[in-house]
Amino acid sequence: MSDLEQMGVIHGVGLGPGAPDLLSVRADRLVRGARHVAYFRKAGRPGQARRIAEGLLRADAVELPMEYPVTTEIPLSDPRYNECLSAFYAHCTDRLLAVARTGEDVVVLCEGDPFFYGSFMHLHSRLSGIAPVTVVPGIMGMAGAWNATGLPITWGDDVLTVAMATLPEEELVRRIRDTDALVVMKIGRHLPKLRRAVIAAGRADAAWLVEHAAMPGQRVTPLADVDTVTPYFSILLIHGQGRRP
Template sequence: MSGAVTSGKVYGVGLGPGAADLMSVRADRLVRGARHVAYFRKAGRSGHARRIVEGMLREDVIEIALEYPVTTEIALTDPAYNVALSRFYAGCTRSLRDVLEKGEDVVVLCEGDPFFYGSFMHLHSRLKDHAPVEVVPGITGMAGAWHASGVPITWGDDVLTVAMATLPEAELARRIADTDALVVMKIGRNLGKLRRAVIAAGREHEAWLVEHAAMPAERVTPLAQAEAVAPYFSILLIHGQGRRP
């Protein structure tokens, strides 16, 4: 680390896929002991990360809610989306540095794993040259999903592909056709496009939709029987069928 200006430390803490008892011992200890706890949420919502730790925070905790300016209101391909998010993460960084420069530590709650398609990565890149940052790994949402399906995701030499449903339909179809095992995230309103891509790849009857993995509303459904719109916490799986003894 170069140019450090603070003695406070940032902890990006992975909370796992949704159940508090799937957190690591280290994550549990940090969450329960934190004076300053930050988390991302949509304006007007409590935030999934915050819900996971309900009842775990100390009585004198100072909460820092980082509220996204946009979620689905602007298309990902619109340049205004990146502008809005860049300004948002810059503001979040300033808020955390205000705390860090007083010598206080901050725990940032992260759904799943902090370094796997998480918002914390954008804070990490902005803070790592100004303060000590420690990342605590967490069980990913996709791991929660394939365990919910009750079937191993890979065997032997299977190649696993992780794709976003926000990709163009033709690109999705190509990647689905080219892999042994598949995880698709960020589904939501993209379910129709994803379904067409799976059919184009000839793999509709291998595909499963897992909703709310490791949460009370957990549901596993063949893609062919899934509804038209998927909840935010949805992951599509195609299990590998590779080499076995």
């Protein structure tokens, strides 16, 4: 028997956009049965993934919180940012491997889908080939957001663009102007820049902001009516208006 065959499996489990009843049947089974449960969180906070799983974990579950060393304290352009996070993900990988080498499985709780802008991707790339790893898809946060508006995001041949509000303003203007339907994530303190880009692209009247989609406190507001800094879990939407019967 090979070393891999003797190891426990590390499962990256997508929990969906925020509501516990939006987990898949497979995700629910794995989360409820897990003896070892890992999840990312900001220091001093329980973490969104852990909040979604509240009430699902078995009483004797061993929890492995993985606390980000930085979030916004160091600019993304600063070389120290990548150095710090690279060391962090390497440490998290070692912690998961230590459990898997005992033959025990580990469930890593992931917001949304593990392979869609998620932190688990950085573990997966380090674990592949040295430990058994599986991924359980989850409903993405942006799907929760456009469903919260009660309107389809795309019709017919509409092109959907997903952009980050961290992009330069001129790049945002181009992306917003050149697509049919739009999702913008990672807004927060970038709201003023994003608003200017939406206006410059001539699409201010079509833009919506969804806060805490599929979570307690969900709110759907026309962008024109938003005048405060948005929380982390905010998504901007512009719905496509394409071909339909």
